Amino acid sequence: MRTLFVTGPGGAGRTTLAAATALAAARDGARTLLLSADTSDTLGAALGTPTGPRPKSVAPGLTALRPDPDAGFRAGLLALQEHARPALDLLGADHLDDEELTPLPGAEDLALLGAIRAAAAHGTSPGTDGTPAYDTVVVDLPAAPRAVALLALPAQLRRYLRRLLPQERQAARALRPVLGRLAGVPVPTGSLYEAAARWDAALAAAQAVIEDPATSVRLVAEPGPAGADAVARTATGLALYGLGIESLVANRVLPGSHDDAPWLAALRAQQDKTLGEWAQDHRTHEVAHRGQDPRGTDDLTALGVPGPGDPAPVRWPVVDALATDSLLTWTIPLPGVVRDDLHLVRRGDELVVTAGPFRRIVPLPSALRRCTVTGAGLSEGALRIRFAPDPGLWPRTR
Secondary structure (H helix, E strand, C coil): CEEEEEECCCCCCHHHHHHHHHHHHHHCCCCEEEEECCCCCHHHHHHCCCCCCCCEEEECCEEEECCCHHHHHHHHHHHHHHHCHHHHHHHCCCCCCHHHCCCCCCHHHHHHHHHHHHHHHCCCCCCCCCCCCCCEEEEECCCCCHHHHHHHHHHHHHHHHHHHCCHHHHHHHHHHHHHHHHHCCCCCCHHHHHHHHHHHHHHHHHHHHHHCCCEEEEEEECCCHHHHHHHHHHHHHHHHCCCCEEEEEEEEECCCCCCCCHHHHHHHHHHHHHHHHHHHHCCEEEEECCCCCCCCHHHHHHCCCCCCCCCCCCCCCEECCCCECCEEEEEEECCCCCHHHEEEEEECCEEEEEECCEEEEEECCHHHHCEEEEEEEEECCEEEEEEEECCCCCCCCC
């Protein structure tokens, strides 16, 4: 299954162009699902028909869906409350009722991840329950940088789960009643660990879709200084998490004319400069300014947006061959990052990389865990971290 995430700076028209991309994929013969987390149904306005939490056929071969964050949030929080009941009772906490729960910020992101996971679970064959299957899933993400944070969320939550409820502690299941009597306080029950295992499995499934080689990102931006800055920041964040940019759609490109007013000619020249820069780094598609917001499938088709292209190759991170007798290099592509925005910290067997507003914590490969960091350098859009074997952990043999 092919998955294409669509994002870009706010107001650039990413929802409209996500709909146009999905429509193009469907017209190319792919069974296509279009997902959006936009609760205001901007997607329905672009398609010319309302969308909601139930799959809706909006064109031949194209189904649209906006996940409902409300129901999933209530069910998840009530289940967590039930699993943590002994600890809550110990604290004298009042239990929450279903009727008083309303979604918190972030519930939309979790609902969207759940929909992505569900679409991937059926593969390319219909489910036994009649659930349709899809060849292509186009996901209208929130504006960047929130979109980058959403794509990083499954891996981050899984890391938190492993730290708070380590799986190896489940081996002490038989000792929990004894420990509880000795300590005089309730200890986590088996059901809590089982719930954590289910959450981890669900997050792992969403993470697998995001990290799949058939998954990439399409950026949407208006050409100009602000759009160029936003694209550069977003490209850095995506690269930090190992996500490739399939293409960049330059939206609302102004037509050129010798009779343009001076201000319009200056604006078009500004756009041309940005388009030239983008063409050097990305596969770029231009969408002309049509003087009005597209409404309905005919308007979307007229935009001329292509369907998903080949997934962009991702190469992150890479452990280079021995540069010398005693040196290994870990290469992290970070296009667009500037040295002042880059911070690097080793924390035990993990590496904490911060690039501007984005941060990623990754485990070191086993070979590098037995090494010490000897230096790092930024060159040609790539961070190269140098490691030397620690003689105490990786002794040499004569």
